[in-house]
Amino acid sequence: xxxxxxDTLHRTKTxxxxxxxxxxxxxxxxxxxxxxxxxxxxLEIGVQNxxxxxxWAEYFSEARxxxxxxxxxxxEALRYDDPRIKIVVGDANGQTAFQQIxxxxxxxxxxxxxxxxxxxxxxxxxxxxFPLLKPGGxxxxxxxxxxxxxxxxxxxxxxxxxxxxFKRLTDVLNFQFWKxxxxxxxxxxxxxxxxxxxxxxxxxxxxxxxxxxSIITVRKSLAATHEKLGDRIIVxxxxxxxxxxxxxxxxx
Numbered sequence: 155x156x157x158x159x160x161d162t163l164h165r166t167k168t169x170x171x172x173x174x175x176x177x178x179x180x181x182x183x184x185x186x187x188x189x190x191x192x193x194x195x196x197l198e199i200g201v202q203n204x205x206x207x208x209x210w211a212e213y214f215s216e217a218r219x220x221x222x223x224x225x226x227x228x229x230e231a232l233r234y235d236d237p238r239i240k241i242v243v244g245d246a247n248g249q250t251a252f253q254q255i256x257x258x259x260x261x262x263x264x265x266x267x268x269x270x271x272x273x274x275x276x277x278x279x280x281x282x283x284f285p286l287l288k289p290g291g292x293x294x295x296x297x298x299x300x301x302x303x304x305x306x307x308x309x310x311x312x313x314x315x316x317x318x319x320f321k322r323l324t325d326v327l328n329f330q331f332w333k334x335x336x337x338x339x340x341x342x343x344x345x346x347x348x349x350x351x352x353x354x355x356x357x358x359x360x361x362x363x364x365x366x367x368s369i370i371t372v373r374k375s376l377a378a379t380h381e382k383l384g385d386r387i388i389v390x391x392x393x394x395x396x397x398x399x400x401x402x403x404x405x406x
Contacts, residue, residue: 157190159183163209170232172205177367178296185292185371186213186264195219195262197255197286199246199279200269204232211236219259223251225269247278262286265293271300273307276316277345280372281352284359287374295320299368319345320370324363326355329380358382 161179164172194217196210201222210220211234222229223242232241240258244251246269265287267279276295284293301308301317308315322345326338339351346352354360361375361382375382 158212160186160209160213163212167205167209170205170208171203172209173202174206175297175368178369181366181369185294189263190214191216192263193218194264195221195259196264196266197221197223197259197262197283198266198268199223199283200267201229201232201241202226204229204234204241206268207234207239207241208236211239221255221258221262223255247275247282252282256286260286261288263288263291265291266296267294268296271297271306273301273312273314273316273319276301277319280316284352284372284374285354289374289376290361291374293372293374295370295372297368298370313344317370320363320365320372323355323360323372327360327363327382329358330383333380354378 158166159179160182164174164179190213194214196214196217196219198206198210198221201207201224204222207220207222211217214220217238220236220239221242222232222239223244223246225243225245227243229241229243234241242251242254242258244254246252246255262283265283267276267283269275269279280293280295287293295316298317300306301315302310304312308317312318322342325332325341329338338356339346339348342351342355357378358380359375359378361373364371364373
């Protein structure tokens with residue numbers, strides 16, 4: 155039987171409504187393909203009518219757990235035949251909902267933030283839930299187009315927006331090259347008190363950050379380190395352009 159793509163599953167689904175932009179679908183097919191046949195756990199913040207949970211359940215046929223969280227009390231009425239789907243109703247960044255989610259699982263392979271799209275909520279969700287990602291897992295923030303809008307606490311030149319925060323994190327990926335100039339806590343002082351900079355950022359758990367139109371994807375490292383470049387590997391024995399004098403060049 156031919157496996158259906160996320161794009162096909164979304165476009166042909168019936169039942170509960172799911173709302174995704176076209177470019178997300180093909181991107182998710184690429185991003186999630188390595189996890190498709192694994193016993194993953196997935197958390198989605200913001201489920202609205204609950205249709206995406208049905209899509210995830212069909213796509214990730216071997217998934218262990220699919221959790222959706224939404225602040226809208228009407229989501230209490232959502233029902234699924236698939237026992238792997240669990241719905242938590244409440245503010246994902248509130249203590250009650252967080253406890254309910256972590257009671258279901260304390261580790262996830264995929265976390266998708268499709269919640270309020272407010273900058274302050276996105277930052278809080280990232281700080282609260284990124285630590286729950288398994289090493290190598292992905293944290294996806296949807297609809298970041300909203301972060302250019304004042305109504306969502308954003309704006310093109312707003313340094314307090316979540317978009318500006320994630321851009322700032324790209325420098326943290328290269329911390330090994332500026333660590334003698336400033337601390338990470340100082341560099342992120344715009345967003346955190348020096349005593350409250352998230353430990354996972356300080357320890358080097360962020361492997362990569364990908365920016366797409368209206369999506370940000372942050373991948374968790376397999377191990378905590380800021381020495382991400384690795385060894386310099388030079389091979390061959392013919393230097394027709396630059397003579398190394400029989401010696402390997404030093405580090406950058």
